[in-house]
Amino acid sequence: xxxDRRSSLWHMIAAPIAWSLHFCVVYxxxxxxCARGWDAGTARLGIAIATxxxxxxxxxxxxxxxxxxxxxxxxDYEHDGxxxxxxxxxxxxxGWLLALVSLIGVLFNxxxxxxxxxxx
Amino acid sequence: MTLPVRAIAALVSLALLGGCDGVxxxxxxxxxxxxxxxxxxxxxxxxxxxxxLLMNGLLVYVTRIDQxxxxxxxxxxxxxxxxxxFPTVVLAGLLAxxxxxxPRQRDPGTxxxxxxxxxxxxxxxxxxxxGATAAVVSANEIRLPAHQRSEITLNAHRVIHSFxxxxxxxxxxxxxxxxxxxxxEPTRAGEFRGQCTExxxxxxALMAFGAVVMEPEAFDAWLAKEAEPAxxxxxxAARRGQAIFNAEGCGACHAIRGTAATGRVGPDLTHLGxxxxxxxxxxxxxxxxxxxxxxxxxxxxxxxxxxxxxxLGDGDLAALAAYLEGLT
Numbered sequence: 001x002x003x004d005r006r007s008s009l010w011h012m013i014a015a016p017i018a019w020s021l022h023f024c025v026v027y028x029x030x031x032x033x034c035a036r037g038w039d040a041g042t043a044r045l046g047i048a049i050a051t052x053x054x055x056x057x058x059x060x061x062x063x064x065x066x067x068x069x070x071x072x073x074x075x076d077y078e079h080d081g082x083x084x085x086x087x088x089x090x091x092x093x094x095g096w097l098l099a100l101v102s103l104i105g106v107l108f109n110x111x112x113x114x115x116x117x118x119x120x
Numbered sequence: 121m122t123l124p125v126r127a128i129a130a131l132v133s134l135a136l137l138g139g140c141d142g143v144x145x146x147x148x149x150x151x152x153x154x155x156x157x158x159x160x161x162x163x164x165x166x167x168x169x170x171x172x173l174l175m176n177g178l179l180v181y182v183t184r185i186d187q188x189x190x191x192x193x194x195x196x197x198x199x200x201x202x203x204x205x206f207p208t209v210v211l212a213g214l215l216a217x218x219x220x221x222x223p224r225q226r227d228p229g230t231x232x233x234x235x236x237x238x239x240x241x242x243x244x245x246x247x248x249x250x251g252a253t254a255a256v257v258s259a260n261e262i263r264l265p266a267h268q269r270s271e272i273t274l275n276a277h278r279v280i281h282s283f284x285x286x287x288x289x290x291x292x293x294x295x296x297x298x299x300x301x302x303x304x305e306p307t308r309a310g311e312f313r314g315q316c317t318e319x320x321x322x323x324x325a326l327m328a329f330g331a332v333v334m335e336p337e338a339f340d341a342w343l344a345k346e347a348e349p350a351x352x353x354x355x356x357a358a359r360r361g362q363a364i365f366n367a368e369g370c371g372a373c374h375a376i377r378g379t380a381a382t383g384r385v386g387p388d389l390t391h392l393g394x395x396x397x398x399x400x401x402x403x404x405x406x407x408x409x410x411x412x413x414x415x416x417x418x419x420x421x422x423x424x425x426x427x428x429x430x431x432l433g434d435g436d437l438a439a440l441a442a443y444l445e446g447l448t
Contacts, residue, residue: 100204104208108211108212108215111215111216111219112219112222114219115216115219115220115222115223116219116222116223117223118223120226120300120301
């Protein structure tokens with residue numbers, strides 16, 4: 001497989017970007033819904049949809065990064081050599097860890113909607 | 121440590137501990153919500169101390185006691201277990217506990233609604249019992265019955281404030297043009313203190329109030345009395361004080377129910393003498409304090425809207441204070 005350096009960099013930061021977008025969308029949406037006096041259920045539905053989309057996207061990115069890291073192939077997590085393979089595996093490794101922390105962040109961001117059912 | 125340093129350290133820690141035991145401390149709870157917050161605080165403090173000891177113990181161990189290289193497996197287990205899994209689980213647990221507690225602390229009240237409006241720099245307070253048609257108007261003091269959750273609705277006039285009785289529960293902002301709400305469930309009778317906790321102008325720090333929790337029967341008796349008009353002044357000085365009150369036009373801003381004074385600009389004074397404090401929690405309810413306040417409010421509370429009555433002689437001020445103190 002031809003290794004595309006540019007797209008790999010984007011893949012590495014895609015998950016944290018999804019996390020930050022999810023944060024903005026969820027907070028903005030909830031504030032808008034509550035300010036308009038709409039039903040809090042509407043806010044929770046929107047949060048559920050945004051969270052589902054974010055998790056699906058982050059999972060896809062994480063899976064892609066996991067494949068790129070190729071850990072199970074050689075159990076190699078040191079990528080400090082000046083080779084294309086090390087660079088590819090390093091970016092995959094970093095991307096996978098960032099996807100993991102982004103997933104936790106998205107779940108934490110969304111968790112208030114599980115417990116709090118009203119705007120006031 | 122030298123002796124003075126040790127003495128200073130001891131004094132500082134005494135002073136800090138003193139803050140935990142006051143009428144305005146979440147660590148000396150008098151309500152269910154504050155109790156939960158205090159418990160959570162002690163758990164988190166204990167956890168933080170243990171973590172601090174573990175981390176520093178580990179640091180000492182690997183740098184001083186056993187300096188051999190750690191196996192890669194142990195190092196990985198430490199980093200992944202201690203650096204990722206452990207904090208994620210602990211934070212998720214704390215988050216879940218805090219989030220499940222938040223709606224409980226805002227459960228609707230039963231029986232009593234207290235409407236509080238933040239003014240500059242005092243509190244307009246109105247009590248509305250379930251089924252009552254008219255609110256009982258008071259000011260600068262919150263009284264609540266113990267063992268039940270009371271509803272508190274919050275408003276603000278002109279600028280933002282925030283309502284907080286640390287010993288009873290959390291705080292809620294007061295926003296002009298928007299009603300916010302909270303509820304409190306005191307668990308023991310006692311005198312506590314509340315404080316404005318959102319900067320609102322030059323006397324923000326002097327905007328406090330007494331918070332008195334009473335047993336339900338005592339509260340009902342108090343509220344019934346608070347709803348009554350003011351008793352006529354007793355004694356020569358108090359009668360003269362009332363005449364001065366009327367002559368000076370105090371009733372343009374203050375209301376004393378049962379008299380000609382019906383002003384709504386300043387705090388209601390109908391049962392002023394029955395309150396635990398004067399001038400929104402910053403002076404004791406004594407004749408001397410009343411004289412000091414009326415003579416020059418600005419000196420006590422910078423920016424206070426009430427004008428100074430320093431043209432009144434000592435005798436007149438004393439009579440006025442006697443009248444007001446008698447309004448129990």
